[in-house]
Amino acid sequence: MEKADIGLIGLGTMGAALALNIAEKGFRVAVYNRTAEVTRAFKAGAGDLADNIVTTESHEELVAALSEPRAVILMVPAGRIVDAQIETLRPLMDKPDMVIDAGNADFHDTRRRAEAAKAAGEAFLGIGVSGGEDGARHGPSIMGGGTPEAWDRVKHILEAIAARHDGQPCATWMGPDGAGHFVKAVHNGIEYADMQIIAETYGLLRDGMGHDYDRIGALFDRWNDGPLQSYLVEISARVSEAVDTRTGRPLLSVIEDTAGQKGTGRWTAIEAHHLGAPIPVIEAAVSARNISALKDERERVETRFGGAVEPLGDIDEATLEQAMIAGKILCYAQGFEMLREASETFGWDLPLPAIAEVWRAGCIIRSAMLDEMAAALGDAPGTPLLRAPAFADRIERALPALRRLTVAAMRSGHAVSAHAAALGYFDQMRRARGTADMIQGQRDYFGRHGFARLDDEGRDHHGPWAD
Numbered sequence: 304m305e306k307a308d309i310g311l312i313g314l315g316t317m318g319a320a321l322a323l324n325i326a327e328k329g330f331r332v333a334v335y336n337r338t339a340e341v342t343r344a345f346k347a348g349a350g351d352l353a354d355n356i357v358t359t360e361s362h363e364e365l366v367a368a369l370s371e372p373r374a375v376i377l378m379v380p381a382g383r384i385v386d387a388q389i390e391t392l393r394p395l396m397d398k399p400d401m402v403i404d405a406g407n408a409d410f411h412d413t414r415r416r417a418e419a420a421k422a423a424g425e426a427f428l429g430i431g432v433s434g435g436e437d438g439a440r441h442g443p444s445i446m447g448g449g450t451p452e453a454w455d456r457v458k459h460i461l462e463a464i465a466a467r468h469d470g471q472p473c474a475t476w477m478g479p480d481g482a483g484h485f486v487k488a489v490h491n492g493i494e495y496a497d498m499q500i501i502a503e504t505y506g507l508l509r510d511g512m513g514h515d516y517d518r519i520g521a522l523f524d525r526w527n528d529g530p531l532q533s534y535l536v537e538i539s540a541r542v543s544e545a546v547d548t549r550t551g552r553p554l555l556s557v558i559e560d561t562a563g564q565k566g567t568g569r570w571t572a573i574e575a576h577h578l579g580a581p582i583p584v585i586e587a588a589v590s591a592r593n594i595s596a597l598k599d600e601r602e603r604v605e606t607r608f609g610g611a612v613e614p615l616g617d618i619d620e621a622t623l624e625q626a627m628i629a630g631k632i633l634c635y636a637q638g639f640e641m642l643r644e645a646s647e648t649f650g651w652d653l654p655l656p657a658i659a660e661v662w663r664a665g666c667i668i669r670s671a672m673l674d675e676m677a678a679a680l681g682d683a684p685g686t687p688l689l690r691a692p693a694f695a696d697r698i699e700r701a702l703p704a705l706r707r708l709t710v711a712a713m714r715s716g717h718a719v720s721a722h723a724a725a726l727g728y729f730d731q732m733r734r735a736r737g738t739a740d741m742i743q744g745q746r747d748y749f750g751r752h753g754f755a756r757l758d759d760e761g762r763d764h765h766g767p768w769a770d
């Protein structure tokens with residue numbers, strides 16, 4: 304039988320869609336899934352693409368079905384499951400063969416796996432794939448990490464299946480070892496923040512302005528025609544207007560208000576602290592998901608304190624839109640600065656403009672603004688987005704709305720932690736003289752930690768209490 308160009312393990316939501324995409328682009332793909340019935344059903348449902356799909360029912364069969372040097376994509380849940388797949392595959396494969404972890408992964412795991420592969424003279428790639436099921440099927444955004452040689456070997460397949468922006472494939476090598484998975488984690492952190500800002504806006508419209516779901520959906524649709532044009536705003540319109548088939552009620556009114564999470568936003572927040580990179584909007588979004596999960600306790604707290612919110616006063620839809628613009632720019636500015644910091648710390652030389660470019664199509668955070676961000680980051684390398692002329696001007700214009708909205712929401716009892724985090728970040732960043740002199744004084748007082756003086760060299764000065 305004709306050998307397959309590439310293998311894929313894990314025919315879940317992403318793996319099945321990716322395999323069909325690969326087959327559609329004319330490559331033969333051999334697939335294996337832990338549950339064999341899933342594999343059979345997958346092939347049976349593949350229609351015309353079935354000719355390009357080779358089904359296998361063991362790792363041995365999968366490896367035997369591949370042309371050499373072999374490459375196998377893993378599309379399984381992160382962590383030990385990935386390690387187990389690699390351990391099973393390695394004895395079956397030869398040195399030049401390659402494992403590609405295409406699921407989400409903690410980049411520390413990816414670095415460890417890349418190191419182990421290098422020590423054994425084997426090939427390994429960790430790639431971030433974004434776009435959900437539809438993206439995986441018709442064109443995801445792909446963020447590659449590993450050796451350039453390994454990337455070059457499968458680049459033709461990854462570029463063929465990727466989304467396109469102005470004809471350019473959204474598949475880019477980001478750097479060695481964990482760089483691709485790191486960029487994907489920051490993408491997901493931004494995704495969390497974008498979603499939280501939208502959710503808070505939805506809450507203000509629903510609870511503060513009394514809009515019904517259809518009106519909210521129509522507003523998201525309108526915003527999607529302007530500067531906020533993005534996949535997430537677009538699908539928020541679809542979600543807002545959806546009707547529950549079981550009850551005939553608006554779908555949102557029957558969805559429990561507890562957010563799930565698989566860990567990528569948390570990884571980003573934790574890593575930001577290791578790097579000393581401030582990403583308060585993303586952190587607020589992760590915390591908001593954590594708080595949302597405390598459903599029972601929230602009910603008890605509401606019983607004790609009351610949960611009523613007041614009307615927002617003179618806040619209008621234009622103010623909400625401008626506040627979202629400011630929040631979004633500030634969140635992306637933080638995300639890109641975190642990438643810059645990681646690039647230096649890990650010696651990756653991450654291509655920030657290329658990252659913005661690869662996010663322009665296919666991925667969950669794709670938006671019109673990313674095109675402009677790519678241009679801004681390319682025009683002034685080294686300048687944070689916050690000060691890039693085009694974005695500094697926009698923040699200046701949109702900031703009064705963010706401030707007005709945050710104040711009004713807080714006064715009337717609405718939770719707007721992502722908006723507030725964006726504003727707090729800006730207000731701290733724009734003050735050359737902040738308040739950490741007090742922190743340094745306190746640290747020196749209780750722990751003789753020393754401080755820098757404005758009028759002298761050195762960082763080990765002490766207050767009068769030292770004597």
Ligand SMILES: NC(=O)C1=CN([C@@H]2O[C@H](COP(=O)(O)OP(=O)(O)OC[C@H]3O[C@@H](n4cnc5c(N)ncnc54)[C@H](OP(=O)(O)O)[C@@H]3O)[C@@H](O)[C@H]2O)C=CC1
Pocket residue numbers: 312313314315316317318336337338341378379380381384405406407408432433434435436565
């Ligand atoms: N869903 C999404 O929008 C996105 C997901 N991802 C990432 O892609 C990866 C796959 O996600 P997704 O497709 O959504 O997940 P699904 O839950 O839909 O599918 C999981 C797949 O992994 C297999 N699997 C689960 N546990 C094991 C195990 N212990 N041993 C072997 N195989 C196992 C399942 O096989 P079986 O049929 O036997 O259960 C199934 O094929 C994850 O890393 C996820 O974070 C990345 C981008 C977007």
Ligand SMILES: O=C(CO)[C@H](O)[C@H](O)COP(=O)(O)O
Pocket residue numbers: 407433434435491494563564565566567568667
């Ligand atoms: O990677 C993704 C999108 O880009 C996945 O859908 C991921 O699962 C989203 O994260 P979470 O499940 O934590 O909301």
